[in-house]
Structure formats: structure tokens, C-alpha cells
Amino acid sequence: HFFAQMDNSPLSLVQDGDRETTILKLLSISKDGNLDCLRYIVGSMRHFPEDLEVQLIASSALLRLATAADVDIGQGHAKPPVSREEIFLSSGLPLVFAALKQFSSCDELVFVTVELLVFSSLGRSNTLRQALARNQAVEVLLWAMQRCPDRPELLLRCVQALGFLSAAEGVAAYCAAKGAGPSILTVIRRFPESEALALAGCEALWMLLAGEPQNVVKLMSFDVDNAILVCMKQFRLSPSIQRVALAALTPLCREANFRPRLREGGAVKRALLALHFFSGNDEIVTAVLCMLTYLTKDAESARRTIVHSSELMHSMVSHHQDPEFLLSYTGLLMVLSSHAIEEARTLFAPAFKESYGSALQVVLQLMTEHLTHRTLMLHCLTIVYNLCSAPSGSASIGAVVIDRLLDLGRTYYEDALITTKVIQVFSMISFAAEVQKKVLRLGGIDVILKTAQQLHTSAQAMTAVCRFIRAVAVQRPTRQQLLAEGAVPILLLTVTQHYTPGGGSEAASLLEEVTGALALFCREPDGRAAVMELGGLEVLRGVTGLHSGLPEVQARAREALRSLMVSDSAEEWLLRGAAENPGEDLVEKIC
Numbered sequence: 001h002f003f004a005q006m007d008n009s010p011l012s013l014v015q016d017g018d019r020e021t022t023i024l025k026l027l028s029i030s031k032d033g034n035l036d037c038l039r040y041i042v043g044s045m046r047h048f049p050e051d052l053e054v055q056l057i058a059s060s061a062l063l064r065l066a067t068a069a070d071v072d073i074g075q076g077h078a079k080p081p082v083s084r085e086e087i088f089l090s091s092g093l094p095l096v097f098a099a100l101k102q103f104s105s106c107d108e109l110v111f112v113t114v115e116l117l118v119f120s121s122l123g124r125s126n127t128l129r130q131a132l133a134r135n136q137a138v139e140v141l142l143w144a145m146q147r148c149p150d151r152p153e154l155l156l157r158c159v160q161a162l163g164f165l166s167a168a169e170g171v172a173a174y175c176a177a178k179g180a181g182p183s184i185l186t187v188i189r190r191f192p193e194s195e196a197l198a199l200a201g202c203e204a205l206w207m208l209l210a211g212e213p214q215n216v217v218k219l220m221s222f223d224v225d226n227a228i229l230v231c232m233k234q235f236r237l238s239p240s241i242q243r244v245a246l247a248a249l250t251p252l253c254r255e256a257n258f259r260p261r262l263r264e265g266g267a268v269k270r271a272l273l274a275l276h277f278f279s280g281n282d283e284i285v286t287a288v289l290c291m292l293t294y295l296t297k298d299a300e301s302a303r304r305t306i307v308h309s310s311e312l313m314h315s316m317v318s319h320h321q322d323p324e325f326l327l328s329y330t331g332l333l334m335v336l337s338s339h340a341i342e343e344a345r346t347l348f349a350p351a352f353k354e355s356y357g358s359a360l361q362v363v364l365q366l367m368t369e370h371l372t373h374r375t376l377m378l379h380c381l382t383i384v385y386n387l388c389s390a391p392s393g394s395a396s397i398g399a400v401v402i403d404r405l406l407d408l409g410r411t412y413y414e415d416a417l418i419t420t421k422v423i424q425v426f427s428m429i430s431f432a433a434e435v436q437k438k439v440l441r442l443g444g445i446d447v448i449l450k451t452a453q454q455l456h457t458s459a460q461a462m463t464a465v466c467r468f469i470r471a472v473a474v475q476r477p478t479r480q481q482l483l484a485e486g487a488v489p490i491l492l493l494t495v496t497q498h499y500t501p502g503g504g505s506e507a508a509s510l511l512e513e514v515t516g517a518l519a520l521f522c523r524e525p526d527g528r529a530a531v532m533e534l535g536g537l538e539v540l541r542g543v544t545g546l547h548s549g550l551p552e553v554q555a556r557a558r559e560a561l562r563s564l565m566v567s568d569s570a571e572e573w574l575l576r577g578a579a580e581n582p583g584e585d586l587v588e589k590i591c
Contacts, residue, residue: 022047023054029061031068034081038065038090045095052106055099059112062092066119084120085128093120097136107148114144114157121164129168137165138178145183155187156197163204172211181208181219185227198231199241206248216251216258225252225265232270239281242274246287253294268295272308282322289328296332299339306336306343323373326366330379333359337386348387348397360387360397367404371411374418381408381421388428398429402438409447419451420461427467436472440481445472449485456490459498459506466494466513473520483521488530491517495539508550515543515556522563537564 022044029037041058048054066087069080087093093116100106100113117137121129141158148154162180166172175181188201205224208215228245235241249267252258262268271288278284296302336344336359348360367380384401405422412418426448429435439445448468455461469487473479491514499514500507518536521527531537543557 019048019051019054023057026054026057026061029064031064032081033061033065033068035086037061038082038086038092041065042090042092042095045092045099049098049102052099052103052109055096055103056106056109056112059096059099059109059116062087062096063112063116063119066116069119069123084123085125088120088128088131093117093132093137094135097140100140104147110144110148111154111157113140114154114161117141118157118161118164121161126168129165129171133165133168133171133174138162138171138175138180142178142180142183145187149186149190152191152194152197155191156194156200159184159187159197159200159204163200163207166204166207166211169211172208172215176208176212176215176218181205181215181224182222184208185219185222185224188227188231192230192234195235195238195241198235199238199244202228202231202241202244202248206244206251209248209251213251216255220252220258220261225249225258225262225267229265229267229270232274236273237277239278239284242278243281243284243287246271246274246284246291250287250291250294253291259295259297263295263298263301268292268301268304271295272305282325286322286325286328289325289332293328293331293335296335299341302336302339303341303343305332306347323370323376326370326373326376327379330363330366330376330383333363334379334382334386337383359383360400364401364404367408371407374412374415377408377412377418378421380404381418381425385421385425385428388425398432398435399438401425401429402435402442402444406442406444406447409451413451414454416455416458416461419455420458420464423448423451423455423461423464423468427464427471430468430471431474433475436475436478439472440475440478445478445481445485449482449487449490452490456493456497459510462490462494462498463506463510463513466491466510466517470513470517470520473517476524479520479524479527483524483526483530487517488521488527488536489534491521492531492534492536492539508553511543511550511553512556515540515553515560519556519559519563522560528564528566531560531564537561540564 025040026044029041041061044054045058065082066084069082069084069087096113096116100109103109117132117140121132121137141161145155145158162175162184166175166180184201184204187197191197205219205228209219209224228248231241232245249262249271253262253267271291274284275288292305296305337348347358349358363380363383366376370376384397384405387397405425408418409422412422426439426444430439448465452462452465455465469482469491473482473487494510495514499510518531518540522531540557540561543553544561
């Protein structure tokens with residue numbers, strides 16, 4: 001109904017009165033005006049296209065309606081009489097643009113137009129922002145910035161409007177193509193003392209960089225990183241600027257090619273200072289951790305980060321329980337734990353800074369308190385895996401993490417990704433005698449072997465299972481429990497399912513673990529019987545015949561065969577084989 005009236009309404013509302021009456025009526029329209037007022041404004045602008053005063057007063061009336069539309073419906077506010085969408089669809093904005101083109105020397109009309117675009121681009125409507133961009137809003141803002149380079153209050157509103165528009169899907173690329181990035185950077189650099197412009201500029205740059213990955217390369221050619229870092233340095237005590245600037249830097253950090261430049265430019269230093277000054281601000285802390293996760297992928301930056309912020313980072317965990325923060329925190333620890341440097345070993349050592357606790361203790365605490373948060377558990381498992389992969393790491397932390405690993409194994413029994421990680425960690429820590437005793441005492445063998453039944457289709461997981469079995473089978477009590485739990489069938493099934501001749505290092509690693517474990521089990525009468533009953537002798541014969549180039553595999557397979565030869569089952573097998581193949585010397589063949 002509204003659109004039909006707009007399309008068909010003549011200008012009688014305006015034509016019935018003279019110019020002075022029209023101006024008085026326009027001036028009387030308040031921010032609470034309704035759709036009739038909107039129609040009157042549009043009609044006035046159409047009826048007096050050559051009259052600057054009418055155009056300016058009508059544009060100001062339109063701005064008053066737009067400011068009233070700037071309410072958050074549902075937060076105690078009623079729906080405004082006129083919405084932003086209705087203002088746009090009434091042709092009000094195009095008429096304002098036409099007036100601006102005709103009266104471009106009128107500073108007041110320029111200011112009203114920019115304000116109108118600011119309020120029109122507010123809110124949550126991506127559709128309206130996209131429509132504004134398609135209808136010359138970006139070009140008008142950039143023109144206003146170029147026309148009034150020395151009016152910071154006008155430039156501020158232009159930059160804010162560009163930031164609002166760029167937040168809509170697809171608009172960031174359009175803004176960048178029109179030159180919004182360099183224009184915003186020029187404003188920031190022209191007024192380095194303006195905190196308001198720095199905040200608006202960093203926020204607009206954030207929208208441009210986050211909204212379109214290709215804008216990262218374009219804006220880096222204009223030294224956008226330097227401009228943002230200068231703002232952080234200039235306003236280091238402003239939490240708003242630090243938060244927005246860190247968010248703007250994050251898309252740059254994601255590009256591996258730009259990380260060295262960001263490190264050299266002082267991005268790590270700025271992030272650590274923000275962390276120091278605003279450790280109680282969840283948004284800033286999360287942004288810093290996310291940014292450092294990208295920038296500490298080289299050992300030197302990791303070393304600097306650990307030295308300057310480790311105590312502070314540990315102390316923050318008790319104050320920040322937001323899942324997003326915890327993911328960012330553990331994401332950074334994943335990167336730091338992957339570096340084989342002394343600082344990382346110190347950071348995660350159990351004795352590190354008793355007043356704060358080591359990073360490992362923090363990770364174990366998270367694994368206890370957030371057991372059902374799957375992504376966080378994957379982060380924690382990766383950290384533990386990285387630590388166990390380091391020299392002497394498995395021996396130093398193995399006994400400390402067993403309880404948490406078993407909890408994960410039981411909780412995520414059917415989750416292939418987590419259980420694979422759990423078994424991989426167990427396979428690395430289980431060579432220590434202390435770990436083996438604790439695994440046996442806590443029922444770890446049952447957990448691992450049950451998990452193996454779920455993961456039998458994964459070669460990577462089963463290789464880790466076989467490594468774990470081989471490690472813990474060294475001790476006779478553990479070996480006997482493994483036999484009772486069905487470890488031998490798992491070993492032989494793994495070879496049958498996942499071994500491929502000529503499979504390279506992965507196949508060789510699998511065979512080494514299986515033959516090593518079988519050699520241990522064949523020391524026990526029950527183990528020899530199980531191997532013979534399940535066809536293990538044929539498997540071992542095949543290994544010795546096909547893999548002369550793998551000395552460790554050959555040695556373990558021969559050890560198992562020697563043990564098998566003293567069993568009654570082996571004697572029966574040899575006699576049966578001699579009867580079936582009278583011309584074949586099986587003993588000679590085995591030897």
C-alpha cells in the first residue's frame with residue numbers, strides 16, 4: 001500500500017502551498033514523523049529541484065526521520081514510524097544525491113548527506129547496506145572526503161559510514177575497488193592525534209580486511225600494517241583502539257607471506273603490551289592470543305612471547321572461562337609447544353613458577369573442567385602430543401597425563417579423531433616403567449584395546465595401538481593382561497587389514513611394531529598358543545620371506561619364530577605341513 005501510494009501520488013501535497021509554506025511544513029517535521037511526512041519530503045524535493053534552500057531543509061528533515069529509525073527494536077523501543085528501508089525505497093536518498101551533485105559547493109548539504117548515510121548504514125540489515133553501496137553511497141562518501149580534507153568531524157563520519165557499509169557481505173570488495181582503503185589511511189595519517197578518527201579508521205580497515213581476503217594484499221601495498229601499529233602505539237591506553245586494531249591485524253597475520261614483515265614492524269611487541277595493560281578485557285585478550293598464534297610460528301617470536309608474557313598468561317586462565325578465550329589460549333599453547341626451544345620446555349615444565357603453575361598444569365586443569373568441550377579437548381591433546389614428541393618429553397610428563405587421557409578415552413569412545421590422538425600419546429609415553437604401572441593400575445589396557453576395536457579401519461591409529469601394546473608388553477604382568485584382553489588378535493588383524501608390501505616407511509613402521517609385540521608375546525605359553533591358533537606363524541613366515549631389507553623387522557620376526565618352535569602347536573603345524581608338502585623342507589625354509 002505504501003509503495004503504491006509513493007508511485008501514484010501527485011505532488012498535490014506540495015503544489016497546494018507556495019514555497020514559503022512548503023519550507024515551514026518541512027521545518028515542522030520532527031524525528032517522530034510518519035510515512036505521510038516522508039512522502040511530503042520526497043514530494044518537496046521533486047517539486048523544487050532547483051531551490052537549494054528547499055533541498056537543504058528537506059534533506060535535514062529526512063535526516064531527522066533517519067535518526068529516529070536508529071533504535072534497537074526489542075530492547076524496550078517501539079518500532080519507529082519510518083524505517084531506514086522505507087527512507088531508502090522512497091527515493092529520498094537518490095534525490096539527496098542529485099541535490100548534492102547540483103549544489104556541490106554547499107558545505108552544509110555535504111554534511112547532511114554524510115550524516116544521512118551514517119544513519120542509513122547503521123543497524124543489522126545487510127540487504128540495505130548492499131543496496132546503498134549499489135546506489136552510489138560509497139562514491140558519495142569518498143567524494144566528500146576528497147572535497148573536505150581538512151574537516152576532521154566530517155571525515156570521521158565518512159570513515160564510520162564506510163566501516164558500516166563494509167560490514168555487509170560483498171561490500172568490502174566494492175569499497176576497496178573504489179579506493180576506500182587508501183582514503184581511510186590518508187585520514188588516519190593526516191590527523192594522528194585524533195583518537196576518534198584512529199578508532200573509526202581501524203574499525204573500517206578491519207571491516208575491509210576481514211570482509212574480503214583479496215583486500216589484504218591490496219592494502220598491504222599501502223602499508224596498512226604500519227598505520228594500524230602506529231595507532232596502537234599512539235593510543236596504547238585506549239582499550240577500544242587496542243581491541244579494534246588487533247582485530248584489524250589478525251587477517252594480515254593469517255597470510256604467511258606477511259608474518260615476517262609484521263614481526264619486524266613490532267606487531268608481537270604491540271600485542272604483548274596490549275595483553276599487559278588490558279589483561280582483564282576478554283575481547284582484547286582473545287584477540288591477542290589469536291594474533292600471537294599466527295605470529296609465533298617461528299622460534300624467535302615464540303621465545304619472545306614466552307619470556308615476556310608466560311606468567312601473565314597463566315594467571316589469566318582463572319579469570320577467563322569464556323570458551324572463545326580458552327580456544328584462543330590453547331591455540332597459542334599448541335604453537336608454543338611445537339617449538340623445540342629451551343623456553344618452551346621451561347614454560348611447560350611442572351616446576352615452572354609455582355605461584356602461577358606451568359602451562360602443562362593449566363592444560364590438565366582445562367582437560368578436567370571442560371571434558372565435554374570437544375574442540376578444546378583436541379587443542380589440549382595436541383599440546384600434550386607436542387610435549388611428548390620432544391626429547392625426554394614422554395618420560396617427564398607421561399605419568400602426569402595418564403588420568404586425563406583415560407578420561408578422554410572413556411568419554412569420547414566413538415570419536416575417531418580424539419581416540420586416535422589419545423592412543424598416539426599413549427604410544428609415546430608407555431615405554432617408561434612408571435607409566436606402565438599406572439596404566440595397569442588404572443585400567444588403561446582395557447580402554448585402549450576397546451578403543452582399538454572402534455578404530456580398526458584407521459592404519460594410523462592401529463599403528464599407534466600396536467606401538468602401545470609393544471611398549472607395555474615388556475613387563476610380564478602387563479603382557480599377561482594384554483593376552484587376556486585379546487591383544488594378539490588385534491596385532492594380527494592389523495597386519496591383515498593395513499599392511500601392503502612396498503608401502504614405504506608407514507608399512508615398515510607397522511610391521512616393526514607388530515613383530516616386536518609378537519616376539520614378546522611368544523615368550524609366554526599362552527601367547528605362543530594364541531599366535532599359532534590365529535595363523536601368526538604364516539604371518540611371521542611371510543615377513544621373513546619378503547622383507548630382507550628391514551633388519552629390525554627380520555630380527556623380531558625370527559625371535560618370535562624361535563619361540564614358537566618350542567611349542568606343541570608348532571610341532572603339529574610342521575608335521576601337517578610335511579604331510580601336505582612332502583617335497584618341501586619347512587624347517588629349512590623357516591630358517
